[in-house]
Amino acid sequence: MKNKLFEKYFVFSPYFWLVLFFFIPLAIIFKISISVSEWGMPPYQDIFLFDNGFKINTTFENYVYIFSDYYYIGSFVNSLILALISTFFCLLIGFPLAFYIATSNIRLRNILLVLVVIPFWSSFLLRVYAWKIILQNNGILNVILLNLGITSEPLQLLYNQYAVIMGIVYTYLPLMILPLYGYLNKFDLNLIEASKDLGLNRIKTFFKVILPLSVPGIVAGSLLVFIPVVGEFIIPEMLGGSDRLYYGKILWEEFFVNRNWPGASALAFSGIIILVLPIVIFQILYSRWSQKNEI
């Protein structure tokens, strides 16, 4: 009886964690987002006032403010586009890699898996900084290009949206490869041979057999890359320029530079809702679809 109770709490402990560190902070953010701004510390008024009897002191002006200025919505759209492009490139590079790893012999497979994970052993910040050194005007890449005579003057490789995409694809690639590998690992290679035997060449076999059976891995990897990239702050901050503003950076500035806590909270909360709702709906539809198709 005692053990049963322990098991129950043990199994549900991740949910306590989730409540403690996700739902409660989320509620706090929501609370701040509907409070009235004030010059002070903290820079917002309480939502419950007891001075002259009980009074609820809330406002939706922060939301109105955000949604009426394209500066905020535009940065969010930029981030969504960035996340889409990055996810696409991660998939494009990650899928063949994951497939190759999953189908190679066990010794090579373990070596390749370690190579995929190795970047995690050094600091994320250092790795992004290393790209800065590679891409800067007198950086390694420009020196090589100049010496090879490919360009006559240094190229502006850093501080633009392409550097951001490159940095994100580089950083998030393992998050695409690992779930894909986990799924492709179980792939029955006889299915590929069977498809070829039944007359389909390599390309048709890929689209008729390999791709449909890899959908769950692709979905898992894509979500793992897409969701955090939308809120990514450090990479656009370090590698990006002023050509494009991203959601993460706007959020940071609103909070720490403008000290507009209610506005920043409204922005954060809207972002979560806009992002989470479609994903939840997608997950429900997808799990129904995969149950129906037994994938």
Added chain:
Amino acid sequence: MDNNFLVIENISKSFGDNKVLENINLNISKSEFFGLLGSSGSGKTTLLRILGGFEKPDTGRVILDGTDITNLEPFERPLNYMFQSYALFPHLNVFNNLAFGIKENFTQKEIEINVRNIAKLLSIEHLLNRRIKQLSGGEQQRVALGRCLIKKPKLLLLDEPLAALDKKLRSKTQLELTTLQKKLKITFVFVTHDQEEAMSLSDRMAIMKNGLILECSSPEEIYENPKSLYTANFIGIANIIEIYKKDENFYSDDLDINFKLNKELKNTKTNILLRPEKIKIQSINNLKTSSFNSFSGEILEKSYLGSFTRYEIKIKNMIISVLDQNFNSSSNYNFPKGEKVICSWESESIKVLED
């Protein structure tokens, strides 16, 4: 009969230092049901995969119906391969699995007709809308077979076609497979490690060991007149007796008896094979021991198998297996353990093993 329908010529294959196939030559006729029998590591599956185009041989050629197919990709070969695991597509239902190989070149209507016909042939019409996971092993085997046959291949390759089925289903499917093959007249080449399966399905079979073909003949010939010691032991139960020439006769040290052979031998020392069902056992009271092709012994072990009783009979330094048909219906017909009996056989039943 055209026995050059499928010609396998000097095929060799190594994986690293491991020689898997060494100079394989085989000629298979049109409409033949041909078995490749061997234990694991004999190279039989590699040979089948070379025929299917999944492996490239290091040397040699494969010629099918007059065309050299050695360098063709699997999707260019006019043959099909049935996998041991069946390799059915889990994301497609039975209909789409069957139609998978003909979708390219047929109209929707033709596909429909072809799938219905093949489903009818294999009695799986009621399963067309099912998903693969909802099928039993036997049903999956039929879908896998149908997926190949719908392409009307010149040659069907089957990797352990019955291994994944349970014992009862296996003997039923065995019969169905031979009937189907005789009806469609498609050449079947299959691989198995199960000697009973090889014997019951094959018109002809090849015994493989360590990348070599030891013998290739009809099941009857291989059982009755095996050439090598390995084949004799591999197929059925075998009593192997070492004999050497002594005066006019052949003598066995282990049994301390004389053998009369109806054949001249090259060597002075050799092995002979005596199949257990060729030995007749009688009660010691009925007969006198003669010095040729009979001996007296003691029943050491017996197991009643229904239609047969298997005895292990000890004579001198050797234990001989005997299968005795249970001819009488009375239950006390069998000899009890410890009984002294006389065993005898026709001299034609003794087969000399050359290697």
